[in-house]
Amino acid sequence: MLALAAVYGALAADAWLCSSAFAAKRLRPMSLDGGGGFSPAEEPSAQADASPAPGGGRSPYQNIHQLGKDYRVEYGFENFNKDYLKTTASFDVNAVAASIREFGFREHDLEILDRWYQEVQDNAINRAKRLSISGRVSAANQAELAEKLEEAKSHNADIQARLDAELKDLAQEYRRRRQEVYSRAGFRYKGKNVIEVDIPALVSRSAPRVRSLAEAFARIAAQRSYESEDLVGAVASMAQTAMRYEEVDLRDGARVDGGVLPPLKALVMGQGDCDTKSAVIASVLKNWPNLRMVGLEIPDHYLMAVHRIPRRGEAYVEFQGLPYVMIEAAGPAWLAPGSVGEYTENFIQSGKDFQIQQL
Numbered sequence: 001m002l003a004l005a006a007v008y009g010a011l012a013a014d015a016w017l018c019s020s021a022f023a024a025k026r027l028r029p030m031s032l033d034g035g036g037g038f039s040p041a042e043e044p045s046a047q048a049d050a051s052p053a054p055g056g057g058r059s060p061y062q063n064i065h066q067l068g069k070d071y072r073v074e075y076g077f078e079n080f081n082k083d084y085l086k087t088t089a090s091f092d093v094n095a096v097a098a099s100i101r102e103f104g105f106r107e108h109d110l111e112i113l114d115r116w117y118q119e120v121q122d123n124a125i126n127r128a129k130r131l132s133i134s135g136r137v138s139a140a141n142q143a144e145l146a147e148k149l150e151e152a153k154s155h156n157a158d159i160q161a162r163l164d165a166e167l168k169d170l171a172q173e174y175r176r177r178r179q180e181v182y183s184r185a186g187f188r189y190k191g192k193n194v195i196e197v198d199i200p201a202l203v204s205r206s207a208p209r210v211r212s213l214a215e216a217f218a219r220i221a222a223q224r225s226y227e228s229e230d231l232v233g234a235v236a237s238m239a240q241t242a243m244r245y246e247e248v249d250l251r252d253g254a255r256v257d258g259g260v261l262p263p264l265k266a267l268v269m270g271q272g273d274c275d276t277k278s279a280v281i282a283s284v285l286k287n288w289p290n291l292r293m294v295g296l297e298i299p300d301h302y303l304m305a306v307h308r309i310p311r312r313g314e315a316y317v318e319f320q321g322l323p324y325v326m327i328e329a330a331g332p333a334w335l336a337p338g339s340v341g342e343y344t345e346n347f348i349q350s351g352k353d354f355q356i357q358q359l
Contacts, residue, residue: 058078058084059076060075060076060077060078060241060242061075061076061077061242062074062075062076062242062243062244062270063075064268064269064270066093067090069092069093069094070090070091070092070093071090071091071092071093071096071268072088072089072090073088073089073090073091073213073267073268073270074086074087074088075087075088075238075242075243075270076242077234077237077238077241077242078237078241078334079230079233079234079237080230080233080237080336080337081230081233083224083230083234085220085234085238087213087216087217087220087234087238088216089210089212089213089215089216089267090212091209091210091212091264091267091268095209095264096264096265096268099205099206099209099262099263099264099265100252100262100264100265102184102185102186103185103186103202103257103262104185104186104252104255104256104257104258105181105182105184105185105187105255105256106254106255106256107254107256108254109181109185110178110181113174113177113178113181117170117174120170121167121170124163124166124167124170125163128159128160128162128163131159132155132156132159132160133152133155133156137149137152182195183198183201185256186198186201186202186205186262187258188201196258197257197258197259197260197275199260199275199278199279199282199295199302199357199359200295200357200358200359202260202262202263202279202283203263203279203282203283203286203359204286206262206263206264206279206283207283207284207286207287208287209263209264209283210263210264210267210280210283210284210287211287213267213284214284214285214287214288215287217231217234217235217284218231220234221234228288228291229308229337231288232285232291232306232327233337235281235284235285236281236327236329236337237334239272239277239280239281239329239331240277240328240329240330240331240332240333240334240335241331241332241334242270243266243267243270243271243272243277243280243331244270244271244272244332245271245272245273245277245330245331245332246271246272246273247259247273248260248261248272248273248276259273259275260273260275260276260279261276262279263276263279263280263283263284266279266280267280272330273330274301274302274303274328274329274330275302277329277330277331278295278302278303278304278327278329278330280329281304281327281329282295282304282359285306286359291306291307292306292307292322292324293305293306293307293324293358293359294317294319294324294356294357294358294359295356295357295358295359296317296326296354296355296356296357297354297355297356297357298344298347298352298354298355299347301343301344301347303326303327303328303329303340303344304326304327304329304359305317305319305324305325305326305327306324306325306327307322307323307324307325308323308324308325309323310323310325310338311338313338314326314337314338314339315338315339315340315344315345315348316338317354317356319356319358325337325338326338326340326344328340328341328344
């Protein structure tokens with residue numbers, strides 16, 4: 001998040017430890033566009049091979065390379081049900097570049113906006129000065145002088161009122177344009193003078209772009225006869241263990257990205273922190289419309305949760321009357337569904353409320 005008073009300064013990053021959780025519903029044999037779940041529209045292929053890593057090892061791994069116009073990503077990992085899985089997907093190089101290019105904003109973008117705002121304010125003020133009456137007023141007698149002064153005062157008051165209204169409208173337009181810059185860049189206003197990365201918008205924008213990876217997980221689910229909690233667990237375990245935990249810089253060159261990587265960039269880099277990996281998991285799972293998810297924000301940390309009835313001892317939150325089991329996404333800890341890291345556990349014990357975002 002970023003205080004507007006320091007809009008050209010650093011952003012406060014969300015980072016730390018994260019894990020996983022599941023929604024307990026049987027996957028129904030519906031098409032990708034149906035809304036209930038995925039069906040294997042084609043025969044299982046290497047793109048969704050559920051086999052051990054080369055050499056029979058069970059350690060998580062990643063294999064990422066560019067092949068022609070595609071990035072090919074392969075992740076091997078162990079699911080929480082002890083299945084060792086391998087999933088592979090291809091992402092178009094241009095699509096990855098577009099997702100990176102559209103996320104974040106440059107200080108130059110705001111400097112251009114600030115210069116426009118200063119210029120239109122100065123123009124309005126100078127125009128008002130030219131239209132106002134100033135200088136020495138002469139008259140034949142005191143009565144005429146008083147009348148002229150009153151007319152000048154009324155005229156100037158009208159000019160000032162119009163200037164005040166114009167400046168107010170300009171301030172609103174400036175704020176609208178600034179919000180538009182942030183919105184296009186994937187940010188939103190959190191509160192007075194504070195902005196943050198808009199994780200729900202990032203997830204919605206990214207879900208169709210990671211569809212090939214979601215399809216790979218769908219085929220694994222079909223091969224293994226997974227219920228949805230095993231499916232969610234597989235996606236979470238991949239993010240936790242096969243993707244490296246790396247804190248994300250607040251800037252990427254001249255671009256401010258708030259310490260978050262877009263999911264496509266994270267997948268082809270094979271890394272991320274808690275909010276980045278939460279966005280990866282949610283973007284993949286959003287391809288199943290029947291899964292309900294929320295993002296959970298606490299100071300210096302971000303995690304997510306999936307709707308299902310919690311089991312005894314599992315960490316969960318309630319949102320709009322429904323329970324959501326928590327997912328710690330960041331890793332490298334491999335935490336069971338509903339288990340959370342020490343940082344999150346301490347926050348829960350403090351009795352403070354999570355900032356909940358519907359994903």
